[in-house]
Amino acid sequence: MSRQTATDNFAPPAAARLRLDKWLWAARFFKTRGLAQDAVEAGRVRFVIAGNPSDRIKASREVRRGDVLHIQIGDLVWTITVLGLSDKRGAAPVARLLYEELPESQAARQAQMETRREQAEPGSSIRGRPTKKDRRQIHRFNDYG
Known part of the structure; x- marks a missing residue:
């Protein structure tokens, strides 16, 4: 019995191409193939052709070495x-090791993460449960009577 190494995972299929949803799952962009399929169907994953993201594609589209992908996960x-x-x-x-991020993309993502860190936490001004006075103001605001 031979021992499996990290490079064994790179053994290409017979045609050297693979379904997009399967590759996204294997590259750990999504936790399940179903989530990968949903993202592709929603248009959050696109091929980049001549520097511009393409139109919507199907999850069954084949990906090959050298293809450039535009992937949106949440805000990133x-x-x-x-x-x-x-x-x-x-x-x-x-x-x-299955992919390489373009330098422009990495710089933009890092800048976006920095601005997110600098912003205040949305619920940081809320302190505990509302008091009786706060509750009355909330009810008046919502027209409960």
């Missing part, structure tokens, strides 16, 4: 180049 946007194909979900360090 990733623009990546596919380096390897794998239909098996491995450890995070191995999955990170």
